[in-house]
Amino acid sequence: PKKKKTGYSNRGMTLEEDLNQTNDYYLLRKIAVIHKKPIPIQIVNVDYPSRSAAKITEAYYKKASTTDYNGIYNGYYIDFEAKETRNKTSFPLKNFHDHQLSHMEACVDQGGICFIVVRFSTLDKVFVLDFSVLKKWWDQQFEEKGKKSIPYSVFEKDGYELPYSLAPRLPYLTIVDQLIVNRDL
Amino acid sequence: PKKKKTGYSNRGMTLEEDLNQTNDYYLLRKIAVIHKKPIPIQIVNVDYPSRSAAKITEAYYKKASTTDYNGIYNGYYIDFEAKETRNKTSFPLKNFHDHQLSHMEACVDQGGICFIVVRFSTLDKVFVLDFSVLKKWWDQQFEEKGKKSIPYSVFEKDGYELPYSLAPRLPYLTIVDQLIVNRDL
Ligand SMILES: [Mg+2]
Ligand SMILES: [Mg+2]
Numbered sequence: 238p239k240k241k242k243t244g245y246s247n248r249g250m251t252l253e254e255d256l257n258q259t260n261d262y263y264l265l266r267k268i269a270v271i272h273k274k275p276i277p278i279q280i281v282n283v284d285y286p287s288r289s290a291a292k293i294t295e296a297y298y299k300k301a302s303t304t305d306y307n308g309i310y311n312g313y314y315i316d317f318e319a320k321e322t323r324n325k326t327s328f329p330l331k332n333f334h335d336h337q338l339s340h341m342e343a344c345v346d347q348g349g350i351c352f353i354v355v356r357f358s359t360l361d362k363v364f365v366l367d368f369s370v371l372k373k374w375w376d377q378q379f380e381e382k383g384k385k386s387i388p389y390s391v392f393e394k395d396g397y398e399l400p401y402s403l404a405p406r407l408p409y410l411t412i413v414d415q416l417i418v419n420r421d422l
Numbered sequence: 423p424k425k426k427k428t429g430y431s432n433r434g435m436t437l438e439e440d441l442n443q444t445n446d447y448y449l450l451r452k453i454a455v456i457h458k459k460p461i462p463i464q465i466v467n468v469d470y471p472s473r474s475a476a477k478i479t480e481a482y483y484k485k486a487s488t489t490d491y492n493g494i495y496n497g498y499y500i501d502f503e504a505k506e507t508r509n510k511t512s513f514p515l516k517n518f519h520d521h522q523l524s525h526m527e528a529c530v531d532q533g534g535i536c537f538i539v540v541r542f543s544t545l546d547k548v549f550v551l552d553f554s555v556l557k558k559w560w561d562q563q564f565e566e567k568g569k570k571s572i573p574y575s576v577f578e579k580d581g582y583e584l585p586y587s588l589a590p591r592l593p594y595l596t597i598v599d600q601l602i603v604n605r606d607l
Pocket of ligand 2: 490503504505
């Protein structure tokens with residue numbers, strides 16, 4: 238028989254839905270103001286039917302030059318990217334673009350708190366990984382015999398597991414508090 | 423004869439173009455990381471033609487719940503809205519939504535620096551107005567005999583004129599430095 242699960246799990250919601258719900262919780266309770274950015278779109282054609290809303294009839298997805306989420310928490314600038322993978326043993330680095338790494342590095346240089354939230358959906362596990370760890374793994378891929386992915390064990394060892402909870406769903410700011418402590422050590 | 427203009431003017435670019443160029447300048451010189459957010463869109467239908475990019479064939483504009491621009495500057499969270507008006511004597515408050523005011527207020531509560539950048543395009547003048555001033559004028563509109571717009575004289579007296587320059591086009595961070603000083607007094 239299946240092992241009975243303890244605690245909360247993701248219950249079929251996407252990582253993005255869980256994070257948006259978490260951010261709503263933080264906003265409502267005046268804990269933080271963090272939003273998902275809209276998806277960047279290149280609009281090519283718009284119709285203006287009389288008496289109704291403008292209708293976009295031709296548009297294309299653009300590559301994001303920044304990350305999914307940003308905002309402010311207790312005076313700190315927060316910036317992160319959220320990703321899901323069905324892999325069980327590692328997280329493929331091709332999930333990120335050069336631009337996103339440069340963006341996060343520039344934010345860290347300005348004093349921001351940057352990280353990634355990764356869900357291993359098959360394992361039902363979510364981790365937070367500080368930008369410094371991501372950056373180390375990103376850079377090694379270009380070396381001789383560099384790995385093209387971050388092993389799961391790195392998330393366990395150098396990341397923080399983010400357990401599901403009732404409210405908020407994914408209380409990632411608890412881990413952000415830790416990232417801030419580590420940085421200011 | 424027309425009075426000869428001194429200094430730089432907007433040269434037919436929109437305020438958004440001027441600000442984006444300014445932000446590129448700041449990013450390149452590692453002065454700040456501030457981006458315009460993508461326009462929020464509700465996507466209804468997408469075609470996936472073989473061998474070409476996904477094409478969005480039906481989508482609608484959504485009302486923005488936050489502001490145009492945000493990012494980080496020297497450890498400070500920066501959040502602002504940019505607006506143009508052809509009015510010469512005042513700036514109509516209907517240019518803002520409730521949601522945008524609440525958003526800026528929440529950011530200020532978290533320690534962020536929030537303001538608006540307003541261009542009076544007919545006068546070729548740009549001003550920065552701190553959120554605290556906007557908020558005062560926003561609130562008075564609901565009082566008896568409240569004004570529905572912010573008089574131009576308020577921008578001159580309680581705002582900061584933002585002169586055009588060669589590079590960056592609109593050096594608004596010089597004024598942000600002043601807003602930070604004022605706040606921390
Ligand atoms: Mg993502
Ligand atoms: Mg605007």
